[in-house]
Amino acid sequence: QVQLVESGGGLVQAGDSLKLSCAASGRTDRIYAVSWFRQAPGKEREFVATISRSSGSTAYSEPARGRFTISRDNAKNTVYLQMNNLKLEDTAVYFCASKDRPPLSGRPASMEYWGQGTQVTVSL
Secondary structure (H helix, E strand, O other): EEEEEOOEEEEEEEOOOOOEEEEEEEEEEOOOOOEEEOOOOOOOEEEEEEEEEOOOOEEEEEOOOOOOOEEEEEEEEEEEEEOOOOOOOOOOEEEEEEOOOOOOOOHHHHHEOOOEEEEEEOOO
16 A cells, blocks of 8 residues: 655765655555664664654664654655765665554564665775
């Protein structure tokens, strides 16, 4: 019912910035919030940030706080993740996901729909 497509990943150097996009389609009226997660090789999927569709309320993980900013443009049905001062440990596949009800959550299991992911690689 909801389709999510990530874009904007790529290869960057430490200290650079990157802006990811998550475009939603289908039954977007059912979306309560969209979240960003990331997964590095050999590691668990990790919550990054989330934003509610209606109010724009946000929440961040500790590693993201202060460097990353989540935002949305509801007219475009798109959520963004602005990533500044990228570090080697930010290297991962970044996924967006949606949920249809509160609360704002960092639990992957609570998400309804997922995108396919976009690769972010940070080098020295």
